[in-house]
Amino acid sequence: MGFSFMIPSLLLLVAFFIVPLVFVGEMSFREGRLPPPGGGLWQNYERLFFDSFYLGVIGETMLLSVVVTLICILVGYPVAYFMVRHAGGKLYNLIIFLLIAPLLTPIIMRTFGWQVLLARRGLVNEWLQSLDLISKPLALLNSPVAVVLGLVHVLAPFMILSIASVLAGIDRRLEESARMLGAGKGMSFLKITLPLSMDGLGTGAILVFMLANGSFVTLLLLGGGSLQTLPLLIYQQFNTTRDLPFAAAMSNALLLIAFICLFFQLRLIRRKGV
Amino acid sequence: MTAFPIATPTDRTANCDAIDRKGVAVRLDGISKRFRSVIALRPTTLDIRPGRMTALLGPSGCGKTTTLRMLAGLEAPDDGRILIGGADVTRVPPNKRGLGMVFQSYSLFPHMTVGENVSFGLRMAGVGSDEIAARTAEMLAMVRLPHVESRYPSQLSGGQQQRVALARALVTNPAVLLLDEPLAALDRHLREEMQFELRRIQSDLQITTVIVTHDQEEALTMSDEIVVMNDGQVVQSGAPDDIYNKPQTRFVAEFLGTANLFQGVKDGHGNVRIASGVGEGAVLAHSSAPGAAAGTVAIRPEKMWLRLHDAPETAPQDGTEVNLAGRVTGHVFRGNNHVFRVEIAGREAPLVVYQQAKDLVGAGIEQGDMVTVGWHPQNAVLLASEDTTSEQKGPSE
Structure with missing residues (x-):
């Protein structure tokens, strides 16, 4: 039976994925440390979705992810386009290596790298001062700018690879046909190349958005409390307030957002398959 | 905005007599192209006759596609000039040349409907929406696909996609139509049908057309003029029957169909005779041309x-024909004719002989039979000085 080959992986999934999820789900319905008056079964969720502070946190989480996703598109598309259209064999492989190599180093290392660069007496400030562009060091670290920088650095490769794989599959004759029919270079990009690469762009965007939503280390190490997002809040509930049921509710909310993203991604893929 | 003149809908019906659309002449003036160290096209000068269909024929890598792409503006020549209708367009980008092109893979835009594909050129030219609708419908009627406007290319068959690609290329009333192996992806039956279709549309519109093909049959049946290319240069050009019946080089003789080759010497009286070996002295062909x-x-x-x-x-x-004794070593029945391989003693390559399958009972000649092969010398051609390129390749087919 072919099915029997799946048993080990199924067991693994059940033990380390399904069971914890059920556990977290159950936990989120328990009474928290700060129960609102008359709290029922959904008290933790009510607190999360009706308290303006927590709503703000959810909003900030989403806003950060949207900004990071947009910057990844703006940075990633030109790189992907250059890779596919203008880089020859060796250069192409080099770019692929440069994109993948950072993924092999732990995220903490890369984030600490940014700390070194962005610190008050870090490289960036030193350079800017030595060039007389600024008189006082900028407070780069522990700011939203540092968080966005760090996240774009970590997530841009996902966007680039996703766009590049779709771009590479576009027949260049299509653009040439558009040129022959009177479209200039810009017009042929807007009418042909961009629409046909939307699948890659969409997949990359959803991927980056989800990863940014759930990112934690970068926010902790580079944000320094300047941004409050759901993952940070969950961490605080565990470590500081010890409000496990509320943390569980928040992580389920995060999971829900991820599911919504996956739903859109599936629709995107299904449309492509037609 | 409008890069090329857009004719009114009325003057482009399928059977109009093309008063205002006299074909445009194209001249390639010493153009050449190399990709890094590879020579794609040696300096080539070529006149393409207005209103006619010219085929660029040759094996892959002979430079025919490069020539077409330079004409289209998709590649820039290293040297030389390209003139369309007398105007130098060498540095004009493809979108400003006003040409139509059909690619081998059709290259229909997959994210647009058939109607949007066909009207693309008109929209780029800023034509009004009423005219766009009229012209699109008219073009689709011309290629006999009137009811597919709202479908997507993936919902059409290969032959239908081909027709849509043709309609899309013709809708802007291009000065020249460029066809890059347009029928190569179709199956044999459809290909023959489309050959007639393309020919019909081309002669109706009287549009100067350049077709690139590696299929000699396609070139022979479709074009008014054939330009045979090999190794980055033009080997011979002329009318199809000229090219087929009077090949100047061994390459042309063998690339267009099959040819049996003999070494001969001139006798000074207008005859070429077998130089040595079997049948020595027999008249192979007539030739009074000076030369070797x-x-x-x-x-x-x-x-x-x-x-x-x-x-x-x-x-x-009449005492002048060749008669060679040989033995049949192979026989293939091809429906409308029989192909025989005949081995002649003392000759390395067997002769290939076609016999029309006139009778249902068969050719009456079987493998192993002793036969006599002959031909009238006026049907044989003395080739010009041997071209070096075909020498290494050996006989084709």
Whole structure:
């Protein structure tokens, strides 16, 4: 039976994925440390979705992810386009290596790298001062700018690879046909190349958005409390307030957002398959 | 905005007599192209006749596609000039040249409907929406696909996609139509149908057309003029029957169909005779052209006759025909004709002879039979001085 080959992986999934999820789900319905008056079964969720502070946190989480996703598109598309259209064999492989190599180093290392660069007496400030562009060091670290920088650095490769794989599959004759029919270079990009690469762009965007939503280390190490997002809040509930049921509710909310993203991604893929 | 003149809908019906659309002449003036160290096209000068269909024919890598792409503006020549209708367009980008092109893969835009595909050129030219609708419908009617406007290319068959690609290329009333192996992806039956279709539309519109193909049959059946290319240069050009019947080089003789080759010497009286070996002295061909005393003679397989060795001679003999004794070593029935391989003692390459399948009972000649092969010398051609390129490649087919 072919099915029997799946048993080990199924067991693994059940033990380390399904069971914890059920556990977290159950936990989120328990009474928290700060129960609102008359709290029922959904008290933790009510607190999360009706308290303006927590709503703000959810909003900030989403806003950060949207900004990071947009910057990844703006940075990633030109790189992907250059890779596919203008880089020859060796250069192409080099770019692929440069994109993948950072993924092999732990995220903490890369984030600490940014700390070194962005610190008050870090490289960036030193350079800017030595060039007389600024008189006082900028407070780069522990700011939203540092968080966005760090996240774009970590997530841009996902966007680039996703766009590049779709771009590479576009027949260049299509653009040439558009040129022959009177479209200039810009017009042929807007009418042909961009629409046909939307699948890659969409997949990359959803991927980056989800990863940014759930990112934690970068926010902790580079944000320094300047941004409050759901993952940070969950961490605080565990470590500081010890409000496990509320943390569980928040992580389920995060999971829900991820599911919504996956739903859109599936629709995107299904449309492509037609 | 409008890069090329857009004709009014009325003057582009399928059967109009093309008063205002006299074909535009194209001249390639010493153009050449190399990709890094590879020579794609040696300096080539070529005149393409207005209103006619010209085929660029040759094996892959002969430079025919590069030539077409330079004409289209998709590649820039290293040297030389390209003139369309007398105007130098060498540095004009493809979108400003006003040409139509059909690619081998059709290259229909997959994210647009058939109607949007066909009207793309008109929209780029800023034509009004009423005219766009009228012209699109008219073009689709011309290629006999009137009811597919709202479908997507993936919902059409290969032949239908091909027609849509043609309609899209013609909708802007281009000065020249460029076809890059347009039928190569179709199956044989559809290809023959489309050959007639393309020919019909081209002659209706009287549009100067350049078709690139590696299929000699396609070139022969579709074009008014054939330009045979090999190794980055033009080898011979002319009308299809000229190219087929009077090949100047061994390459042309062998690339267009099959040819039996003999080494001959001129006798000074307008005859070329077999130089040595079997049949020495027999007249191979007539030639009064000046030039080298010896040369290669080519005879097409269908221009030869074949009869059993002991059969009574039916054809009247005037003493000048070649008659070679041989043995049939291969026989293939191809429906409308028989192909025989005949081995001649003392000759390396067997002769290939086609016999029309006139009778249902068969050719009457079997493998192993002793036969006589002959032909009339006026049907054989003395090739010009041997081209070096085909020398290494050996006989084709």
